[in-house]
Amino acid sequence: xxxxxxxxxxxxxxxxxxxxxxxxxxxxxxxxxxxxTFAFPVGNKILFGIxxxxxxxxxxxxxxxxxxxxxxxxxxxxxxxxGPSVDVFVTVxxxxxxxxxNTVKAAQKMDYTNFKVYVLNDGFVAKKNNxxxxxxxxYDLGVGVITRKNPGxxxxxxxxxxxxQTKGEFIVIFxxxxxxxxxxxxxxxxxxxxxxxxxxxxxQFYKNYAKNYITLSSWAQQELFFGPLCKxxxxxxxxxxxxxxxxxxxxxxxSVGGMNTSITEDFVTSMYMHQKGWKSIYIPEVLAEGLxxxxxxxxxxxxxxWARGSLDVVFSxxxxxxxxxxxxxxxxxxxxxxxxxxxxxxxxxxxxxxxFLFFGIVPIITSTMQLAAIFIPYxxxxxxxxxxxxxxxxxxxxxxxxxxxxxxxxxxLFSSITGQKVEFSITPKKQQSGNFVYLVIPHIFYIVLALVxxxxxxxxxxxxxxxxxxxxxxxxxxxxxxxxxxxxIPSAMKQESIKKILAxxxx
Amino acid sequence: xxxxxxxxxxxLMRFIILCFCMFIAGGISYLFFQNQSLRLDESQxxxxxxxSSKMIISLIGQDVHVPLYPLLLHVWLxxxxxxxxxxxxxxxIFFILSIPVFYTLGKKIYTKDxxxxxxxxxSISPFMNWYANEIRMYSLxxxxxxxxxxxxxxxxxxxxxxSWIGFTVSSLVGVYTHYFFFxxxxxxxxxxxxxxxxxxxNAFKNFLRVALITLVAFSPWxxxxxxxxxxxxxxxxxLSPTSVDLFNMFSEFFIGFQNDFINTxxxxxxxxxxxxxxxxxxxxxxxxxxxxxxxxxxSIPTTIAFFESIYIRPIFLSRYLIFTMPAMxxxxxxxxxxxxxxxMYTLSCLAVLTFVFGFTVEGLSDMTPxxxxxxxxxxxxxxxxxxxxxxxxxxxxxxxxxxxYYHGFNKVTTLPVWDQNKVGPIPSFKExxxxxxxxxxxxxxxxxxxxxxxxxxxxxxxxxxxxxxYQRLVLKNFxxxxxxxEYKFSY
Numbered sequence: 001x002x003x004x005x006x007x008x009x010x011x012x013x014x015x016x017x018x019x020x021x022x023x024x025x026x027x028x029x030x031x032x033x034x035x036x037t038f039a040f041p042v043g044n045k046i047l048f049g050i051x052x053x054x055x056x057x058x059x060x061x062x063x064x065x066x067x068x069x070x071x072x073x074x075x076x077x078x079x080x081x082x083g084p085s086v087d088v089f090v091t092v093x094x095x096x097x098x099x100x101x102n103t104v105k106a107a108q109k110m111d112y113t114n115f116k117v118y119v120l121n122d123g124f125v126a127k128k129n130n131x132x133x134x135x136x137x138x139y140d141l142g143v144g145v146i147t148r149k150n151p152g153x154x155x156x157x158x159x160x161x162x163x164x165q166t167k168g169e170f171i172v173i174f175x176x177x178x179x180x181x182x183x184x185x186x187x188x189x190x191x192x193x194x195x196x197x198x199x200x201x202x203x204q205f206y207k208n209y210a211k212n213y214i215t216l217s218s219w220a221q222q223e224l225f226f227g228p229l230c231k232x233x234x235x236x237x238x239x240x241x242x243x244x245x246x247x248x249x250x251x252x253x254x255s256v257g258g259m260n261t262s263i264t265e266d267f268v269t270s271m272y273m274h275q276k277g278w279k280s281i282y283i284p285e286v287l288a289e290g291l292x293x294x295x296x297x298x299x300x301x302x303x304x305x306w307a308r309g310s311l312d313v314v315f316s317x318x319x320x321x322x323x324x325x326x327x328x329x330x331x332x333x334x335x336x337x338x339x340x341x342x343x344x345x346x347x348x349x350x351x352x353x354x355x356f357l358f359f360g361i362v363p364i365i366t367s368t369m370q371l372a373a374i375f376i377p378y379x380x381x382x383x384x385x386x387x388x389x390x391x392x393x394x395x396x397x398x399x400x401x402x403x404x405x406x407x408x409x410x411x412x413l414f415s416s417i418t419g420q421k422v423e424f425s426i427t428p429k430k431q432q433s434g435n436f437v438y439l440v441i442p443h444i445f446y447i448v449l450a451l452v453x454x455x456x457x458x459x460x461x462x463x464x465x466x467x468x469x470x471x472x473x474x475x476x477x478x479x480x481x482x483x484x485x486x487x488x489i490p491s492a493m494k495q496e497s498i499k500k501i502l503a504x505x506x507x
Numbered sequence: 508x509x510x511x512x513x514x515x516x517x518x519l520m521r522f523i524i525l526c527f528c529m530f531i532a533g534g535i536s537y538l539f540f541q542n543q544s545l546r547l548d549e550s551q552x553x554x555x556x557x558x559s560s561k562m563i564i565s566l567i568g569q570d571v572h573v574p575l576y577p578l579l580l581h582v583w584l585x586x587x588x589x590x591x592x593x594x595x596x597x598x599x600i601f602f603i604l605s606i607p608v609f610y611t612l613g614k615k616i617y618t619k620d621x622x623x624x625x626x627x628x629x630s631i632s633p634f635m636n637w638y639a640n641e642i643r644m645y646s647l648x649x650x651x652x653x654x655x656x657x658x659x660x661x662x663x664x665x666x667x668x669x670s671w672i673g674f675t676v677s678s679l680v681g682v683y684t685h686y687f688f689f690x691x692x693x694x695x696x697x698x699x700x701x702x703x704x705x706x707x708x709n710a711f712k713n714f715l716r717v718a719l720i721t722l723v724a725f726s727p728w729x730x731x732x733x734x735x736x737x738x739x740x741x742x743x744x745x746l747s748p749t750s751v752d753l754f755n756m757f758s759e760f761f762i763g764f765q766n767d768f769i770n771t772x773x774x775x776x777x778x779x780x781x782x783x784x785x786x787x788x789x790x791x792x793x794x795x796x797x798x799x800x801x802x803x804x805x806s807i808p809t810t811i812a813f814f815e816s817i818y819i820r821p822i823f824l825s826r827y828l829i830f831t832m833p834a835m836x837x838x839x840x841x842x843x844x845x846x847x848x849x850x851m852y853t854l855s856c857l858a859v860l861t862f863v864f865g866f867t868v869e870g871l872s873d874m875t876p877x878x879x880x881x882x883x884x885x886x887x888x889x890x891x892x893x894x895x896x897x898x899x900x901x902x903x904x905x906x907x908x909x910x911x912y913y914h915g916f917n918k919v920t921t922l923p924v925w926d927q928n929k930v931g932p933i934p935s936f937k938e939x940x941x942x943x944x945x946x947x948x949x950x951x952x953x954x955x956x957x958x959x960x961x962x963x964x965x966x967x968x969x970x971x972x973x974x975x976x977y978q979r980l981v982l983k984n985f986x987x988x989x990x991x992x993e994y995k996f997s998y
Binding site: 220379394399463466468472479480505 | 701749750751753754771772774775776777778779780781782784785786787788789790791792793794847848
């Protein structure tokens with residue numbers, strides 16, 4: 001039996017997909033959009049407008065995805081003998097001592113000659129109790145430690161502070177829980193021989209993915225991003241920084257004034273570096289292993305932070321107005337952040353069948369079969385492309401978590417628009433116990449609403465074709481919400497919850 | 508030791524299930540479907556096969572089909588007699604033979620359990636069972652297609668001489684079984700192009716060789732059809748399909764021929780397919796070339812037939828695409844096998860129950876839309892028509908199944924009036940000729956019994972004309988679309 005971890009790591013190998021199927025899906029996408037927009041008489045105009053708004057987003061997402069993954073495997077020049085000086089930063093802000101210690105020890109063991117490890121200890125300014133212990137641990141292990149005394153700008157501030165006190169030609173950043181492999185530097189440094197390369201990013205792998213349902217689902221969501229999406233973005237010089245497991249050219253970072261100080265400091269910094277003409281490279285090989293959130297609340301917070309940060313980029317650093325980026329780079333950056341608008345689209349898609357069930361209104365008046373004839377090939381070819389490009393790692397759980405996160409996305413959108421202040425918070429590295437069902441109340445409410453709607457519509461319509469079809473759409477939405485709801489209950493945090501999944505899909 | 512015992516008990520269990528499938532196909536199917544009235548297409552097969560071999564070839568050359576099945580039926584009828592159950596048994600035999608082939612094909616692509624489940628679906632398929640009891644070539648078509656698909660997969664996996672020979676022979680038999688077999692050959696070619704790296708080194712040459720042999724072997728027939736000058740007849744007289752027809756085909760593949768209500772309810776469930784698609788998204792579940800082949804077999808011929816019917820000439824009929832159905836069942840088995848165990852068992856049971864429901868309703872209900880009860884019409888008329896009455900059949904070609912059963916003394920004619928003994932096509936309907944035709948029919952007769960079925964677009968015009976000019980005495984439905992009227996001409 002293949003080791004589970006090895007299997008997962010291997011699956012970053014994305015097979016190229018034929019142009020034929022991409023063209024076919026492009027045609028199907030446009031056909032679907034055309035048919036739904038123009039081929040049928042409009043029913044309720046407001047619903048129609050909402051539907052088309054949602055479909056525009058779907059079409060945009062599908063087309064950008066296909067454009068991104070049309071080629072995924074790129075070769076970059078490298079020199080295996082290249083050996084510049086490297087400063088390795090392990091960013092810490094109160095994480096448990098054992099976790100930090102593991103990371104630091106692994107960093108020390110990296111197979112490279114010219115590097116120095118620093119613990120960037122932000123525990124003091126973050127008012128964490130263990131900051132002193134972290135400092136002692138660093139001294140004991142014989143690595144540098146930089147404890148910040150002047151607060152500000154969270155992780156970005158921590159890194160920028162360390163930049164002023166170190167001199168290495170390159171900087172490696174590891175989050176406290178991301179344990180590097182011995183060959184991390186040996187694998188990544190050679191690509192920096194090209195003086196135009198600003199940074200090289202490697203994947204964030206969750207070594208605790210098999211701990212429980214939440215870690216497994218978190219990882220499932222990550223795979224598409226660190227698989228085909230990042231690999232494809234290599235072709236547009238639009239790989240974003242992911243905050244950890246990356247090596248950055250100091251001069252490149254200095255050219256943009258250090259790490260950006262927003263809550264998604266990594267993402268914005270990479271955008272600024274691309275603006276300045278620096279190149280980025282993504283190496284799809286797991287070279288460091290971190291920790292996924294182990295409880296639903298931590299997952300929820302992490303997702304909210306990512307969503308909020310990305311949406312802030314839309315509103316405060318609109319990529320389309322950034323000079324120095326090519327239109328392809330702008331498209332890639334926008335596609336990365338616009339994913340978080342999908343919450344609204346999920347809500348739209350979920351509400352349209354409810355509108356029929358409660359009020360008997362529909363956005364378009366269609367022969368059901370005409371819609372099916374165009375929608376089914378479109379959706380199945382799309383799913384096939386997703387599966388193929390992710391080397392058959394994209395799962396229903398990933399889909400369910402992405403779609404069911406709609407309330408996180410909407411909440412982030414609201415807070416971003418209203419400019420609510422959000423503190424940079426670190427995802428807890430230890431499991432927090434509790435029942436987090438309150439976080440999925442909107443999903444449960446939808447199910448209740450759907451049941452009432454079904455009864456209501458049945459009394460009005462009987463067993464009509466429209467009633468059956470809309471009931472099935474509602475059922476489909478509910479089915480997608482169920483894994484997310486399950487993740488919120490305490491038993492999802494137990495390893496037993498995923499035994500069968502591991503046996504079936506990871507063995 | 509224990510493992511060996513487990514294995515042998517599993518083998519035994521599979522064998523029992525397979526035998527049971529064949530029993531269902533042979534026994535239950537016989538009980539449900541064999542006793543039905545002869546249908547139009549069947550009467551045509553019987554009529555064609557009742558001629559000499561030379562004449563059969565000539566008749567088929569002017570028809571829309573190829574000659575293998577009528578010739579086989581001809582021999583079969585010579586040996587075993589010409590009763591309808593005897594003629595239908597030939598189709599049933601091909602269906603029963605298809606079951607182990609289906610299982611073997613499935614086993615070659617998937618696991619034994621997946622294949623066995625799909626085989627159960629295949630053997631209780633209402634659609635398959637319907638055509639397994641019809642005096643037409645469709646069960647033979649499925650049998651040959653299954654054999655052909657088996658050898659294609661065998662070529663992919665083993666690339667042996669045996670598989671190439673089987674592939675060649677099945678190609679030759681297939682093209683003489685149904686014109687649509689060429690669509691399967693096209694699928695083979697596309698599949699090869701898309702999966703070249705999975706085939707053996709000499710595969711391209713061998714495929715070319717098979718193509719050449721098949722074309723050479725088929726060319727005498729094509730030349731003959733051209734020689735007869737009837738090539739325009741080689742497309743059936745059909746209407747352009749709509750998306751409803753397309754989905755009706757899928758519905759028929761699942762639940763067979765059902766009335767409008769059941770069909771509508773079933774088709775309205777279509778978004779569930781999206782959910783099934785979502786649920787198949789599981790890690791580490793790679794889509795193998797065999798699955799790709801089945802997807803192609805299922806989708807490409809359907810798509811081509813559908814679009815050709817819209818843009819070139821109508822050829823879309825679910826029964827012509829029956830050879831794609833086994834691929835659909837195997838894919839269903841594969842999809843379900845990807846699900847978590849509980850979901851897999853639940854949905855498998857649901858699928859079997861749906862098929863059983865379809866099978867039962869299709870077999871027992873009088874409202875099954877494809878049932879054509881000419882036998883009862885004939886019996887009714889034998890008992891009720893007076894010597895001065897005339898019987899009129901429309902559309903004209905439905906006179907064949909009617910006459911098969913009708914042994915009364917009344918004159919039988921058609922509307923439009925058609926002399927069956929004259930060579931040439933059936934006269935087309937002209938509305939302005941209708942009064943003249945009716946007048947010629949009314950001569951010397953007091954009452955007219957009008958049998959309307961297979962509406963060719965003018966049944967309603969005939970009915971309205973007669974309703975407005977004569978007194979209607981009787982209206983009787985015998986099966987969906989088969990209506991008997993009695994009109995009084997004179998006292």
